Amino acid sequence: xxxxxxxxxxxxxxxxxxxxxxxxxxxxxxxxxxxxxxxxxxxxxxxxxxxxxxxxxxxxxxxxxxxxxxxxxxxxxxxxxxxxxxxxxxxxxxxxxxxxxxxxxxxxxxxxxxxxxxxxxxxxxxxxxxxxxxxxxxxxxxxxxxxxxxxxxxxxxxxxxxxxxxxxxxxxxxxxxxxxxxxxxxxxxxxxxxxxxxxxxxxxxxxxxxxxxxxxxxxxxxxxxxxxxxxxxxxxxxxxxxxxxxxxxxxxxxxxxxxxxxxxxxxxxxxxxxxxxxxxxxxxxxxxxxxxxxxxxxxxxxxxxxxxxxxxxxxxxxxxxxxxxxxxxxxxxxxxxxxxxxxxxxxxxxxxxxxxxxxxxxxxxxxxxxxxxxxxxxxxxxxxxxxxxxxxxxxxxxxxxxxxxxxxxxxxxxxxxxxxxxxxxxxxxxxxxxxxx
Ligand code: SAH
Ligand code: SF4
Ligand code: F3S
Numbered sequence: 001x002x003x004x005x006x007x008x009x010x011x012x013x014x015x016x017x018x019x020x021x022x023x024x025x026x027x028x029x030x031x032x033x034x035x036x037x038x039x040x041x042x043x044x045x046x047x048x049x050x051x052x053x054x055x056x057x058x059x060x061x062x063x064x065x066x067x068x069x070x071x072x073x074x075x076x077x078x079x080x081x082x083x084x085x086x087x088x089x090x091x092x093x094x095x096x097x098x099x100x101x102x103x104x105x106x107x108x109x110x111x112x113x114x115x116x117x118x119x120x121x122x123x124x125x126x127x128x129x130x131x132x133x134x135x136x137x138x139x140x141x142x143x144x145x146x147x148x149x150x151x152x153x154x155x156x157x158x159x160x161x162x163x164x165x166x167x168x169x170x171x172x173x174x175x176x177x178x179x180x181x182x183x184x185x186x187x188x189x190x191x192x193x194x195x196x197x198x199x200x201x202x203x204x205x206x207x208x209x210x211x212x213x214x215x216x217x218x219x220x221x222x223x224x225x226x227x228x229x230x231x232x233x234x235x236x237x238x239x240x241x242x243x244x245x246x247x248x249x250x251x252x253x254x255x256x257x258x259x260x261x262x263x264x265x266x267x268x269x270x271x272x273x274x275x276x277x278x279x280x281x282x283x284x285x286x287x288x289x290x291x292x293x294x295x296x297x298x299x300x301x302x303x304x305x306x307x308x309x310x311x312x313x314x315x316x317x318x319x320x321x322x323x324x325x326x327x328x329x330x331x332x333x334x335x336x337x338x339x340x341x342x343x344x345x346x347x348x349x350x351x352x353x354x355x356x357x358x359x360x361x362x363x364x365x366x367x368x369x370x371x372x373x374x375x376x377x378x379x380x381x382x383x384x385x386x387x388x389x390x391x392x393x394x395x396x397x398x399x400x401x402x403x404x405x406x407x408x409x410x411x412x413x414x415x416x417x418x419x420x421x422x423x424x425x426x427x428x429x430x431x432x433x434x435x436x437x
Contacts, residue, residue, distance in 0.1 A: 001031040003309045005039035007157045008422045009056050010047025011198055013082040015078055016148040018045045019138030021108045041112055046081035048334035049161050054081055058310040065095045080167035086123045102168050106132040116153035125169030133174045142189035145417050149182050152198030160274050164199055173205045176212050179221055187226030192417060202239035215243035218358045222251045231255045238277040240285050248293040255295055261301035265320030266313035269306050286324055297403040298324055304332035306357030307345035314358045325369050331362050367429045375429025381437045384422045386415045409434040
């Protein structure tokens with residue numbers, strides 16, 4: 001059997017796409033390998049959201065391409081960076097056989113078959129009509145307790161810092177029946193938690209008159225037998241309607257955690273980012289959600305040092321952190337991205353050292369807040385859905401609460417997939433430790 005090695009960088013969407021490629025190639029008789037030296041096909045699924053993830057491709061290919069001198073191996077670059085860099089990657093890496101974007105994932109079989117005789121470049125975006133969301137279930141994902149399910153591809157927003165619309169094209173919603181079929185297939189294989197994926201899940205279906213909305217979809221997924229926890233990402237603060245708020249009242253399987261990227265706490269910066277909400281509106285959404293789901297925990301994304309961000313603007317981000325008390329966040333320095341509108345604002349660039357100091361200030365306060373909240377949980381009993389053995393300690397298993405806290409506690413692998421009441425004994429910045437209660 002030919003063997004395929006897939007390296008994945010980037011977000012959950014790329015993880016999901018890699019899973020689909022594994023599933024499709026598996027159907028064509030490929031076996032998966034974890035050993036590069038053993039692979040007949042090597043695919044790297046790339047991310048372009050900041051400069052750093054882009055650099056990872058270069059070091060990875062530095063390891064892979066020398067292999068081509070020794071034996072026949074097909075090397076392909078997939079994902080967001082392939083989508084924007086396209087043909088230029090062949091110039092930079094003449095040994096690469098395949099370059100294709102996220103929209104070509106469903107054609108992975110043909111592309112891999114063609115590559116040994118002819119280079120393949122496929123970075124075209126496919127439109128609305130019959131967008132091929134592959135239905136094959138990734139066997140590996142199905143072996144887990146928690147799995148992703150794409151509900152939407154692309155993004156119609158144009159946040160000025162963001163390259164994603166250029167890498168993934170316009171938004172297309174996946175038909176409800178397809179989503180439900182995949183959720184059911186996963187649930188039948190033992191998956192208990194699904195995370196619905198899209199760049200802006202709240203706008204699901206809105207482009208087509210009469211199409212079910214995101215809230216309708218949540219309600220339909222809630223009906224699927226075997227699914228016990230529903231999560232979703234990413235949600236845009238502007239688009240969370242009352243119908244979604246109501247879901248937090250009506251749907252007990254909907255997790256008490258929401259990742260709601262705010263990017264900045266300053267209205268001036270939000271305007272320059274073209275996020276189309278104010279800090280006050282953001283706080284209003286949080287308040288409405290917590291009114292119906294008091295234990296709802298929030299996490300967020302922050303960009304530090306967006307062009308023109310002043311000390312006062314950044315203080316607004318710090319005060320928003322205090323106001324919401326986010327339990328976790330992904331925070332990064334602004335990274336200029338080719339072709340994005342914010343490049344025009346670079347005359348106002350924040351000096352690197354200032355940006356870095358702000359980032360460290362944010363991250364250190366974020367850590368403190370998480371620790372304070374986790375300390376406050378010591379002594380409480382949390383219901384934990386066990387996901388698997390701890391990566392570090394023998395005899396320890398790990399799972400998550402509905403609020404997305406990772407809890408490590410003594411246990412055995414046969415508890416995987418069960419809900420265990422756990423008394424919290426210690427809080428760390430990112431995890432909790434406990435004992436079965
Ligand atoms: N669709 C999601 C985010 C996708 S990109 C949303 O709208 O929230 C994931 C995160 O990467 C963003 O939330 C943002 O915080 C970060 N990001 C995107 N472009 C960036 C850039 N140019 N520099 C730094 N961070 C960036
Ligand atoms: Fe990028 Fe904005 Fe779309 Fe998110 S909503 S993917 S940040 S353009
Ligand atoms: Fe995800 Fe990176 Fe693309 S964050 S959408 S893989 S640019």
